Amino acid sequence: MKQTAILGAGVMGETLLSGLVRAGRRVDQLLVGEKRNERAQELEERYGVAVVGNADAAAKADTVALVVKPQDMADLLDEIAPSLRAGQLLVSLAAGITTGFIESRVPDGVAVVRVMPNTPALVDEGMAAVSPGSHCSEEQLAEAESLMSSVGRVVRIPERQQDAVTAISGSGPAYIFFVVESMIEAGVHLGLPRATATELVIQTLVGSAKMLRETGTHPTVLREQVTSPGGTTASALRELEVHRVRAAFLAAMESARDRSRELAEGD
Numbered sequence: 657m658k659q660t661a662i663l664g665a666g667v668m669g670e671t672l673l674s675g676l677v678r679a680g681r682r683v684d685q686l687l688v689g690e691k692r693n694e695r696a697q698e699l700e701e702r703y704g705v706a707v708v709g710n711a712d713a714a715a716k717a718d719t720v721a722l723v724v725k726p727q728d729m730a731d732l733l734d735e736i737a738p739s740l741r742a743g744q745l746l747v748s749l750a751a752g753i754t755t756g757f758i759e760s761r762v763p764d765g766v767a768v769v770r771v772m773p774n775t776p777a778l779v780d781e782g783m784a785a786v787s788p789g790s791h792c793s794e795e796q797l798a799e800a801e802s803l804m805s806s807v808g809r810v811v812r813i814p815e816r817q818q819d820a821v822t823a824i825s826g827s828g829p830a831y832i833f834f835v836v837e838s839m840i841e842a843g844v845h846l847g848l849p850r851a852t853a854t855e856l857v858i859q860t861l862v863g864s865a866k867m868l869r870e871t872g873t874h875p876t877v878l879r880e881q882v883t884s885p886g887g888t889t890a891s892a893l894r895e896l897e898v899h900r901v902r903a904a905f906l907a908a909m910e911s912a913r914d915r916s917r918e919l920a921e922g923d
């Protein structure tokens with residue numbers, strides 16, 4: 657019976673855990689390692705999953721998902737390294753942490769896959785990008801992909817693109833929620849009840865996302881279809897350009913990419 661351990665069960669760890677359970681993974685094939693006792697207890701009660709020590713989980717599992725903050729990764733690896741053996745697979749979901757960083761801290765022959773997931777995995781609409789480390793077999797990479805495909809889509813990318821991916825899809829949901837918040841506030845400023853503004857914005861987002869996915873039409877064309885000559889949309893879009901929103905998105909994502917690079921240094 658193949659065992660999968662999840663070490664670090666905060667927002668992303670629980671997202672992965674819940675997705676695996678929804679996808680039909682038996683709870684007796686799952687182990688969780690979590691530092692905070694009250695959190696560990698909560699997860700045991702919610703999912704019926706066994707929460708054990710990190711070293712114990714690492715020794716028993718075939719696949720170990722590392723879902724702690726980048727700043728906590730070195731300590732976690734020091735703790736579990738003596739329990740690991742060649743042939744096991746480590747799947748890191750941490751921003752910035754390279755496969756080389758992990759490989760240099762665990763026994764030879766332990767395979768590493770770096771993944772950048774995102775929180776829509778909570779509703780099985782996640783986007784994950786996976787990159788193999790230096791000695792990861794096709795079968796092990798497929799195992800990491802299958803872990804993530806239980807909660808959404810998966811793409812394979814070269815590891816050098818991981819910091820950019822982190823800036824786009826890893827952090828991406830936060831930008832979208834920020835836009836949604838801003839539009840709801842604008843609706844309230846324009847005199848709409850908050851509940852009405854919220855419903856209008858969320859359905860507009862869902863409908864627009866569905867159009868992008870289902871028509872396959874380029875976003876520029878879809879935007880042009882909404883923009884009547886001399887109309888309301890053109891007027892609004894001119895304001896967004898005047899306020900340099902496009903440039904702000906570029907600067908924001910460059911900043912996220914650079915921060916991802918820094919996290920590897922432990923800052």
Ligand SMILES: NC(=O)C1=CN([C@@H]2O[C@H](COP(=O)(O)OP(=O)(O)OC[C@H]3O[C@@H](n4cnc5c(N)ncnc54)[C@H](O)[C@@H]3O)[C@@H](O)[C@H]2O)C=CC1
Pocket residue numbers: 663664665666667668669689690691692695710723724725726728731732749750751772773774775826827
């Ligand atoms: N939240 C997000 O949207 C995304 C997060 N990630 C990555 O996922 C990782 C976790 O992020 P979050 O879940 O947001 O953080 P979080 O702070 O919610 O969760 C981290 C968990 O790890 C636990 N922990 C810390 N040290 C531990 C140890 N030695 N042993 C066991 N448990 C330990 C903490 O108690 C906490 O519950 C990060 O590396 C982050 O870069 C990646 C993509 C998206």
Ligand SMILES: O=C(O)[C@@H]1CCC=N1
Pocket residue numbers: 751822826827
């Ligand atoms: O903010 C962060 O560092 C993590 C990585 C991507 C999304 N959340």
